[in-house]
Amino acid sequence: MDERQALDAFAALSQPTRLRILRQLVTAGPDGLAAGVISDAVGASSSNISFHLSHLERAGLIQSRRESRSIIYSAALPALSGLIAFLMRDCCQGHPEVCGPAVTALDSCCTPNEAIVDV
């Protein structure tokens, strides 16, 4: 994840609808969701969803594949971890006190037998 990619990713994440889409796709997992399903879940018009999906895909945060009539979108998990890593590299420069609290948050969200708290 270089700076250009990170900038695009930040821009993509700075829009409420796109953030909501990404959350849906991360929750859905590798199987992904069809554009129409996303549209229903997020509650926006199909053209609007399409616009934002292409934005997210350009930013490298999601990927798409055709499956018969539907186009299935799924989250690009490596891009997401790359973005988190970029943020840590840029924001931890000599300041572990920035990453410390973040790791605490990590423990409470990624431990397999823990419930998801914040959606």
Place this chain on the structure above:
Amino acid sequence: MDERQALDAFAALSQPTRLRILRQLVTAGPDGLAAGVISDAVGASSSNISFHLSHLERAGLIQSRRESRSIIYSAALPALSGLIAFLMRDCCQGHPEVCGPAVTALDSCCTPNEAIVDV
């Protein structure tokens, strides 16, 4: 860090000059830097820097204090760790494989006796 704050933070970070400013301020630490110093370091006009500084401050990523003739800006480290935590919460939902690589990156950037690799 709620969603609104995260959206503002992402928007603030999606601009190259602002990202450069933030890096300078994180590197500078709690002492911070005067606006003029930032202007020189980043290589942009003072009015342009002022514009971006106020943007970053509105987003809660930096703070300012007056010191005689200069205004000193410094990074809001809790906001940064909050943003990382938000990203982890949102992107790790049931998918520890996203945060795993991020933590690996953390080890290589926040260990006190490690050199900073990417600036």
Place this chain on the structure above:
DNA sequence: TCGATTGTTTTATGACTATTGAAATGTCGC
């Protein structure tokens, strides 16, 4: 204390980009 100086912010302008819904177009299975 007055005026000059330094440091920073505000304002104004113009170019550019983002966001949106509606309408048009493309793509696939039957």
Place this chain on the structure above:
DNA sequence: GCGACATTTCAATAGTCATAAAACAATCGA
């Protein structure tokens, strides 16, 4: 070809960015 699904294009609105000029705030020397 028809119908269903998905995407693109279009036009209008709004917001962002960069530049320069002006305004503002704080300090220092005469």
